[in-house]
Amino acid sequence: MTIAVALQTLAGADARQEAFVRRAVERLGEAVARPDFVVRIESASYTQTRWAPGKGPWRALTPAEIAARVRSGCERGTEPDGTIDLWLELIDLPPPSGGKQVLGSTALGATPSRTARWFVDLCAERGDALNLAGHLLHEWAHVSGFYHWPDNRARGDTAYVLGRLVREALEDRHGNEIDPEITAMMHDVETDCGCHGEVEGES
Numbered sequence: 008m009t010i011a012v013a014l015q016t017l018a019g020a021d022a023r024q025e026a027f028v029r030r031a032v033e034r035l036g037e038a039v040a041r042p043d044f045v046v047r048i049e050s051a052s053y054t055q056t057r058w059a060p061g062k063g064p065w066r067a068l069t070p071a072e073i074a075a076r077v078r079s080g081c082e083r084g085t086e087p088d089g090t091i092d093l094w095l096e097l098i099d100l101p102p103p104s105g106g107k108q109v110l111g112s113t114a115l116g117a118t119p120s121r122t123a124r125w126f127v128d129l130c131a132e133r134g135d136a137l138n139l140a141g142h143l144l145h146e147w148a149h150v151s152g153f154y155h156w157p158d159n160r161a162r163g164d165t166a167y168v169l170g171r172l173v174r175e176a177l178e179d180r181h182g183n184e185i186d187p188e189i190t191a192m193m194h195d196v197e198t199d200c201g202c203h204g205e206v207e208g209e210s
């Protein structure tokens with residue numbers, strides 16, 4: 008069954024931002040609908056894969072379990088429906104400074120996914136809907152219960168890998184849209200996304 012993406016709500020966006028976010032959502036839908044997307048998730052390597060259910064202790068999921076969770080479209084606490092539902096809010100976060108960027112701030116297992124307005128503006132200005140699409144799945148991973156540990160410098164954890172796979176899945180069709188500086192910002196520079204796994208029972 009094909010995985011779908013549905014934009015449920017989008018708050019805090021002006022007309023231009025909304026148009027570009029919708030384009031990124033469309034790109035995300037295109038990425039996850041590809042038959043090889045699940046295979047990519049299953050064959051990727053991860054530095055850590057911590058996932059916290061609503062109740063009970065965290066677990067490290069296997070790549071196959073991560074793939075199954077994405078395919079199920081389960082946010083934390085929703086039933087499997089094969090749809091990645093997005094409740095999005097654009098918020099004001101500090102613009103990049105001194106090599107530090109804050110792209111988003113999503114609370115673990117909770118909606119909405121929060122994205123920095125400056126990041127949407129930058130992606131729109133550069134025409135890079137692929138990296139924004141990757142970011143949307145990264146933040147969705149937090150809504151679904153995945154978190155960064157011990158901190159968000161752990162590149163290669165589930166949220167970061169999922170974001171990268173979205174971009175890679177679309178490179179052949181839309182690679183011309185990718186802005187290398189935004190790619191570097193998302194994957195090579197310290198980027199604080201605000202979901203560090205400050206979970207009950209986690210210390």
Ligand SMILES: [Zn+2]
Nearest residue numbers: 166200201202
């Ligand atoms: Zn994150």
